[in-house]
Every structure is written in structure tokens, then in C-alpha cells.
Amino acid sequence: MSQASSSAFNTQRNRYYNPVSRIQSLIQNLDAELITLCKQCSMPKNISNSNSQYDDIISHQAGSPLKHTSLNNILSQARANQATNSSVGLAPDAHKRQLRNTYRTRVIDAYRNRRIFTVYGNYHTVRRALVRRGWLEKLPAGRHAKLQNMSEDSLLEHARRGNDYEAVVISKMINNFPSFFIWQSKAQRDLFPEVKPFRNRVRRSQFLDFSTKVGLVGCAEQERWFREDGVCGMSYPRFYRLGANSMEERAAFIEDYHQTQARCLLRYIKEHRPADMVDMEAGAVLSNTIDFALNKVKAMIRQKEHYSLDDARIKLPTPTEMIENQSFMVQSSKVLHHGSKFKINEKVMAEYSRLAAQYLDQIESLRLDYRWDGCRNLWILKPGYQSRGIGIVIRSSLDDILQWTSNNQNRKYIVQKYIERPFLIYRTKFDIRQYMLLTISDTQVTIWTYRDCYLRFSSQEFTMDDLRESIHLTNNSVQKRYKNKVNRDSRLPKNNMWSLDQFKCHLRHVGAPDGTWAKIYNGFKQNLVAVVLASLDETELVPNAFELYGCDFMLDEHFNPILIEINSTPDLSPSTEVTARICPLALKDCIRVVLDVPRSPLAATGLFERAFQVNYNVHKEMDGTRPLELNGTQMKLLDALPKLRNSPRTRLLRKFLNNVRTSTSSKFVKDKNKNASNTPAKVIVGKVGTKKLTQVGSRMLSANAKTTLNSKARENLALQYTAPK
Numbered sequence: 001m002s003q004a005s006s007s008a009f010n011t012q013r014n015r016y017y018n019p020v021s022r023i024q025s026l027i028q029n030l031d032a033e034l035i036t037l038c039k040q041c042s043m044p045k046n047i048s049n050s051n052s053q054y055d056d057i058i059s060h061q062a063g064s065p066l067k068h069t070s071l072n073n074i075l076s077q078a079r080a081n082q083a084t085n086s087s088v089g090l091a092p093d094a095h096k097r098q099l100r101n102t103y104r105t106r107v108i109d110a111y112r113n114r115r116i117f118t119v120y121g122n123y124h125t126v127r128r129a130l131v132r133r134g135w136l137e138k139l140p141a142g143r144h145a146k147l148q149n150m151s152e153d154s155l156l157e158h159a160r161r162g163n164d165y166e167a168v169v170i171s172k173m174i175n176n177f178p179s180f181f182i183w184q185s186k187a188q189r190d191l192f193p194e195v196k197p198f199r200n201r202v203r204r205s206q207f208l209d210f211s212t213k214v215g216l217v218g219c220a221e222q223e224r225w226f227r228e229d230g231v232c233g234m235s236y237p238r239f240y241r242l243g244a245n246s247m248e249e250r251a252a253f254i255e256d257y258h259q260t261q262a263r264c265l266l267r268y269i270k271e272h273r274p275a276d277m278v279d280m281e282a283g284a285v286l287s288n289t290i291d292f293a294l295n296k297v298k299a300m301i302r303q304k305e306h307y308s309l310d311d312a313r314i315k316l317p318t319p320t321e322m323i324e325n326q327s328f329m330v331q332s333s334k335v336l337h338h339g340s341k342f343k344i345n346e347k348v349m350a351e352y353s354r355l356a357a358q359y360l361d362q363i364e365s366l367r368l369d370y371r372w373d374g375c376r377n378l379w380i381l382k383p384g385y386q387s388r389g390i391g392i393v394i395r396s397s398l399d400d401i402l403q404w405t406s407n408n409q410n411r412k413y414i415v416q417k418y419i420e421r422p423f424l425i426y427r428t429k430f431d432i433r434q435y436m437l438l439t440i441s442d443t444q445v446t447i448w449t450y451r452d453c454y455l456r457f458s459s460q461e462f463t464m465d466d467l468r469e470s471i472h473l474t475n476n477s478v479q480k481r482y483k484n485k486v487n488r489d490s491r492l493p494k495n496n497m498w499s500l501d502q503f504k505c506h507l508r509h510v511g512a513p514d515g516t517w518a519k520i521y522n523g524f525k526q527n528l529v530a531v532v533l534a535s536l537d538e539t540e541l542v543p544n545a546f547e548l549y550g551c552d553f554m555l556d557e558h559f560n561p562i563l564i565e566i567n568s569t570p571d572l573s574p575s576t577e578v579t580a581r582i583c584p585l586a587l588k589d590c591i592r593v594v595l596d597v598p599r600s601p602l603a604a605t606g607l608f609e610r611a612f613q614v615n616y617n618v619h620k621e622m623d624g625t626r627p628l629e630l631n632g633t634q635m636k637l638l639d640a641l642p643k644l645r646n647s648p649r650t651r652l653l654r655k656f657l658n659n660v661r662t663s664t665s666s667k668f669v670k671d672k673n674k675n676a677s678n679t680p681a682k683v684i685v686g687k688v689g690t691k692k693l694t695q696v697g698s699r700m701l702s703a704n705a706k707t708t709l710n711s712k713a714r715e716n717l718a719l720q721y722t723a724p725k
């Protein structure tokens with residue numbers, strides 16, 4: 001420890017210790033009792049190796065007449081006494097006194113060595129790991145509640161090595177000391193921040209809190225500034241915060257929905273034989289529907305190839321475009337949903353098939369996530385701050401999606417593209433639970449990934465004709481409510497989980513190329529590194545804070561990982577034999593990383609490996625010098641609405657703009673928020689030091705911007721978009 005930090009530490013210790021006269025008197029009593037004890041026993045005196053820094057503090061604070069070395073001797077004698085002397089044969093009072101002294105000695109020792117912990121919840125693995133390292137537990141109020149009401153005397157009467165009475169009596173003695181390791185829930189208040197305990201919570205602003213869906217969206221918007229091939233990069237299904245009531249985001253989603261429909265039609269044409277799609281006599285759909293889809297995709301390719309910041313603007317469609325879109329939606333839905341035929345001959349259709357394949361290949365090489373789409377234009381709607389599959393639905397109609405999100409404004413829905421073409425195992429959908437650990441030291445943030453993981457299967461076979469959660473949501477909290485379908489492939493596990501070894505076996509079985517797992521795992525790491533880096537600007541870098549996350553990935557048909565979500569309180573219960581093995585191991589390894597590595601950098605870390613390390617002290621070193629500043633003006637997100645005259649045509653246009661909502665059934669639905677489209681895009685002004693360009697909603701600020709968002713402004717923006725759980 002550097003001199004500066006050690007003196008800071010002492011000051012903190014003194015600040016905590018001085019006002020607590022109760023502790024001082026406790027120590028004075030203890031000293032006196034120990035002297036008597038020492039006189040009584042004729043044990044040889046050992047030199048203790050306990051931390052002299054804490055001894056200094058205690059002997060100094062307590063005003064002890066003893067030199068701290070002699071106090072050490074007494075403590076070590078008492079410890080030896082405890083090990084060798086049996087209390088059998090002592091009178092009950094003497095036995096109690098001896099026990100009390102022994103426990104007090106342990107308590108003081110634990111305090112000196114910063115080895116007092118509190119674990120909220122049933123994390124017994126964590127408890128055991130700490131006790132094994134010589135830590136003493138300060139019990140939370142509700143634990144062994146009945147025993148906690150007993151007096152110290154009666155507890156001492158029943159206390160035996162390792163029983164609950166002993167745990168409670170020690171906890172009572174320790175009650176006035178702070179905990180130096182706290183395992184708590186996310187919502188709980190952070191206790192004892194002044195002693196910088198190891199705490200299993202890393203706090204960040206809700207805009208970038210990747211353990212919520214809205215926060216993950218925020219990180220996905222930021223990650224492009226950190227992207228580096230082979231090191232850091234997110235791959236996720238595209239999304240929109242429809243619950244945020246933002247006109248821009250809503251308009252962007254509608255445009256994406258239309259584009260996706262165009263690609264759906266091309267994919268449909270590509271995947272069907274020309275002869276099966278045409279009927280010159282009774283065909284209900286004209287060729288101009290295909291032309292429209294081809295043109296739309298062509299425009300997308302052009303835009304992707306020559307992307308400029310101007311393309312970040314959301315351009316509202318003109319009335320003609322709206323009507324064309326509307327008519328395309330109706331016609332293409334006939335083909336995609338009802339199998340209607342085109343009124344063209346087979347030869348022309350074959351040419352259309354060729355073009356469709358060519359355009360699709362081109363756009364998919366530019367946007368990899370388009371490969372996960374199918375022909376259904378399906379979207380998954382998730383409440384922004386909920387978990388365990390609550391409130392999740394899958395929808396394909398634009399009307400339904402917009403209706404659902406506006407009917408559930410309070411749940412802040414995000415809409416995400418549904419992965420229609422995932423990698424399946426025996427025709428069944430699955431996802432992969434991967435652990436990530438984040439640790440923060442005085443200077444560094446380290447991202448650790450776990451080399452083991454497990455798979456979670458759906459209880460039913462995958463089909464796109466039925467959108468129920470039992471088929472499409474693979475998380476355990478949903479699947480445990482369903483029985484496995486009887487006609488499922490018998491090679492699937494009954495408990496719907498596979499270990500990593502079983503999955504590796506399967507990869508060999510299906511002939512996946514060598515190194516496929518290594519590639520997948522690397523992809524996991526890159527995703528997680530990107531998410532953490534994207535959130536770092538808004539993360540509270542509190543030394544000794546750490547957090548264990550459960551991260552869910554799916555795979556596409558080419559074994560590319562797709563990040564679905566990150567849980568800050570992953571389920572670590574041994575629900576199946578797979579989790580019964582991996583969860584306690586991951587917890588044990590987590591404690592190794594958190595407690596052992598700071599003491600010895602070469603300590604074993606189990607299956608956790610360093611994926612990335614950031615030296616955040618670099619910013620501190622810049623103290624005194626002027627921080628890098630970036631100035632600019634914000635780019636307009638939404639082009640100003642055209643001034644409209646009050647003709648029938650403009651009334652129609654106004655209606656369109658107010659409702660920016662189109663329908664596959666050419667019916668317009670009234671927008672509750674009628675005036676929203678007339679509200680100009682908000683310009684948020686602020687300064688930022690050492691910050692990258694930021695984004696507003698899903699739109700970028702231009703590079704020549706004069707002003708960028710500071711964290712306060714960003715926070716406000718997040719609040720505007722979202723609300724706490």
C-alpha cells in the first residue's frame with residue numbers, strides 16, 4: 001500500500017473508530033482480561049504475525065497500557081489456548097468466561113485483519129468460502145432471528161464449535177464493527193462505504209446499466225466508439241425503445257419494419273421455386289410489389305455503402321411514400337401470410353428470384369444481423385425493466401406492436417428484432433448462460449469471463465407457426481412452468497440443460513469445424529468487453545466493488561454468438577445437476593478472484609480468466625492538466641415538419657404525420673399522443689471533458705457538433721426515455 005493510501009486508510013479507520021467509545025471500552029476490558037488470562041496460563045510466548053498496522057491502531061485508540069507486541073503475544077496465547085485447552089472440567093461460569101474471551105479475541109483479530117463479512121440471502125457457498133479463509137460473519141438481522149433475540153449468556157451456554165449459537169454470539173460481538181465484505185441485493189443500500197468493503201455491486205447510471213434491457217440498449221448505442229476487431233464488439237438484435245415515447249425512435253422503427261418486410265419478401269422469393277409462386281390467371285399480387293421490395297433493398301445497400309452522417313437523420317416519409325409503403329405492406333402480407341400468387345409468368349419470376357438472391361446476399365454481407373431474419377417480420381417486445389420472461393410477447397403486425405407498447409406505457413417496452421433463424425439442436429431452441437465477473441481495484445477495472453457455461457433448452461420443438469412462450473423463451477424461469485413435449489427428440493436432456501462438454505460433443509457430432517467452440521467463446525468475450533467499455537463512462541469506479549453477471553447468448557446458424565441480455569442477479573440455485581455443479585463452482589471461483597488475487601496476483605482464479613483490463617487511473621493522472629474537450633452543436637434528429645396548408649390533401653398529410661403509424665390492413669389507428677410530431681427534437685446542451693461523442697436516443701451527434709452531452713444531460717435524457725423499475 002502506498003504511503004498516501006495507507007494514511008488515507010488510517011484516517012478512515014480513525015474516523016470510524018474514535019467516536020465509538022463502546023469499542024474502546026470493549027478493548028480495554030479485553031486487554032485487562034487477557035493479562036489475567038496470560039498470567040494464569042504458563043504457555044510459551046509466540047510472536048504473532050498479525051497486521052501491525054491494525055495493532056497500532058487498536059493499542060493507540062484504546063489507550064492500552066500494553067505495547068502492541070505484548071498484546072500480540074497475549075492474543076496468540078489465547079488462540080493457542082483455544083486450540084489446545086479443552087473447557088471440559090471448568091465450572092460453567094468459568095467456561096463461559098473463557099469462551100467469551102476466545103470469541104472476543106477472534107473478533108478483534110478479524111477486525112484488525114479486515115475479515116468481517118455479511119452475506120444477505122442464501123449464498124452459503126460464499127459464506128463457506130469466506131469462513132474457510134478465516135473471516136467472521138456478521139449476520140444480517142433476519143438470519144437466525146430467534147437466536148439473535150437471546151442474551152449473550154444463554155448463547156454462550158449452548159455455543160459449540162461451528163454451531164448456530166456460536167455464529168450468533170460472535171455476530172453479536174462483532175455488531176459494532178463494519179463489514180469488509182458484503183454480498184447484498186442490488187436494491188439494498190450500500191452499507192459501510194467508508195471502509196471500502198468488497199461489495200458485489202457495481203453501480204452505474206440507469207442509461208447505461210446493461211443489466212436492464214433499456215440500459216443494454218444504451219450500451220449498444222455507445223459501443224461503436226470502442227469497437228475493435230477481434231477484441232471488442234457487440235452483436236445483438238436491433239431494437240427500439242418504443243416505451244420511451246420518442247417520435248424519432250418510433251419513426252425509425254416504422255421505417256425498419258417496412259425495410260424488413262421488403263427483405264422478407266425477397267427471402268420468400270429466394271426460398272421458393274418460381275413455378276410455385278406464380279399464377280397468370282388467378283394471381284392476386286402484381287409484379288410492382290416485387291419491384292418495390294427490390295428498390296427498397298437497393299436503396300439500403302446504397303445507403304450502407306455510402307453512409308454519411310446525413311443518413312443518421314430520420315426523414316419522415318412523404319405522403320406519396322406513405323401510400324406506397326401502405327400498399328406494399330398490404331400486397332406483401334398477402335404473399336407472406338396467405339401464400340397468394342404473383343400474376344406474372346414463370347420466366348419473369350425466375351429473373352426476380354435471381355435478383356432477390358443477389359440483393360439479399362449483398363445487404364446481408366453489409367449487415368450481419370439481417371441474416372437472422374426470416375420471412376415473418378417477427379419482433380419480440382420486452383418490458384424495459386423486468387426479468388424472468390414477465391410481459392414478453394412476440395408480434396408480427398405493425399399495428400399490434402404499436403398498440404401493445406402504447407397500451408403498456410408504464411412498462412417502458414423495448415421492441416427487438418426476433419431471431420427467426422437461430423442455431424437449433426434437434427429442432428429445439430436453446431440459449432447459453434455465460435458468467436462474467438467485473439472487479440474494480442484502485443487503478444483497474446478487470447473483466448473476467450468464465451471458461452464453463454451451460455445450455456438451456458425450450459421444452460417444445462421450435463416452430464414459427466406458434467408464438468407461445470413455451471416454444472420461444474428458453475430461460476429457465478419460463479421453461480420450468482412447462483412439461484416437455486412428448487414428441488421431442490429423445491436425445492434432448494429431460495431437465496432441459498446441457499453442460500459445456502455435452503455441447504462440445506454435439507458440435508463434433510454435427511460436424512462443426514474444429515475450433516468452433518473457441519470461436520464462440522471468443523465472441524462472448526468480445527461482446528462482454530464491448531458492453532462493459534461502453535458503460536464505463538457512467539460507472540462508479542469504487543475500489544473493491546465487484547459484480548457477477550449471468551449473460552445470455554444465442555447462436556445464429558453460423559455459430560456466431562448473439563447477446564440477448566445480462567442479469568445482475570443470476571439464478572445460482574442448483575435446479576438441475578448441471579447447475580448444481582457449475583453454480584457453486586462459479587461462486588467459489590468468484591471469491592478466489594475477488595479476495596485472493598488482490599493479495600497475490602498469481603493466486604488461482606479457477607475457471608475465471610481475465611478477458612480485458614482497463615487502467616482507469618489514466619484519467620486521474622491527467623489531474624492538473626486541462627482535460628480533453630470536445631465542442632459542437634447537436635445535429636437535428638428530425639427534419640422540421642413541412643408547413644402545411646389547410647387543404648384536404650394537407651389534412652390527410654397532417655393525419656399521417658400525427659399518426660406516423662401505418663397498417664398492413666390499410667387502417668389508421670388514432671395516436672393518443674397527437675401533438676407529439678409537432679414537438680421539435682430536443683437540443684440538449686452541455687460540456688463534456690474526456691468524453692467521446694455521445695448519442696441522443698438512437699441517433700448520433702454530428703462530428704462537427706458544438707455541444708455534446710455531459711453525464712447530467714445524459715442522465716436527464718435517460719430519465720426522459722425511461723423510468724426506474
Ligand SMILES: Nc1ncnc2c1ncn2[C@@H]1O[C@H](COP(=O)(O)OP(=O)(O)OP(=O)(O)O)[C@@H](O)[C@H]1O
Pocket residue numbers: 237380382386387388389390392416417418419420430431472473474475476477478552564565567
Ligand atoms: N431477440 C430475440 N430473438 C429470439 N429470442 C429471444 C430474443 N430475445 C429473447 N429471446 C428469448 O427469450 C428469452 C427471454 O428473454 P430475456 O432474457 O431478454 O428476458 P428476461 O425476462 O430478462 O429473462 P431472464 O431474466 O429470465 O433472463 C431468452 O432466453 C431467449 O430464449
